[in-house]
Structures are given as structure tokens and as C-alpha cells.
Amino acid sequence: MSSTPKSGRWIRVGSVERLEKRGATITFDIDRSKFLSGFVIKRGERIYAYVNHCPHNGSKLDWVPGELFDESGQYLICATHGAVFEPETGRCVGGPCINQLLIPLQVKLEDQSVYVEVVSSLVLQ
Numbered sequence: 001m002s003s004t005p006k007s008g009r010w011i012r013v014g015s016v017e018r019l020e021k022r023g024a025t026i027t028f029d030i031d032r033s034k035f036l037s038g039f040v041i042k043r044g045e046r047i048y049a050y051v052n053h054c055p056h057n058g059s060k061l062d063w064v065p066g067e068l069f070d071e072s073g074q075y076l077i078c079a080t081h082g083a084v085f086e087p088e089t090g091r092c093v094g095g096p097c098i099n100q101l102l103i104p105l106q107v108k109l110e111d112q113s114v115y116v117e118v119v120s121s122l123v124l125q
């Protein structure tokens, strides 16, 4: 899979305090017409956002919306075939798409709100 990121528009996806609890996520729509969504997580003091699109076969990672971490809370996991990903890099470290990457999105914080840059020209392959 690859993407063609271009500059997009920033959308507010929620407050940073929603990410304080271990395993917490914020999910959001990128393009409903394409069933394309994303998610935000917090690790330590850093916030990360990815397209909710597994590099193995394009499934959303979560069967239960927002349930994106494995039982250990250390890795993101795809519910379809069990690929696990490093939260900080989006790299698959176990499963059928080993070393492939989740697609990262730009994130910024303003006044305790989390904003993600949504790229309308995102092309998934």
C-alpha cells in the first residue's frame, strides 16, 4: 500500500484528555463516501494519528470501534488477522504484513484540542 499525501484541512477530533487513559483512542471520519476513517492515540507525551486501514488487505483495524490495542496495551492490533503495529511508528512487527506501515497523519494540539490534517487526495492501494 502507498499513499499520496498532500496538504489538507485540519479537523478537531476531540480533547486531549480523552487520550489520557491507557488504551484510549479517538476515531474520526476522513471520507465517509469511501468508508475511510482514522484514529488518534497518545503514547507518553506524544500524540499519533493513522488512517484506519491495515496494510495487509485494507480492513479497518478495529472490529469494535476504537478498540485498537492488544491485550498488553503495548501494540496496535488488527482484528482481522492479528497483525500488530508499533504505536509510535505504525510499523507492523508481527503478522502477515510484517514491516509494512500504517499511514500516518499530521497531528497538532491547540488549547487542549487534538487536530488532525485530513488529506482528501489520500489514495490507498
Ligand code: FES
Residues within 6 Å of the ligand: 054, 055, 056, 057, 058, 059, 078, 079, 080, 081, 082, 083, 095, 096, 097
Ligand atoms: S487485514 Fe489486518 S492483518 Fe489482515
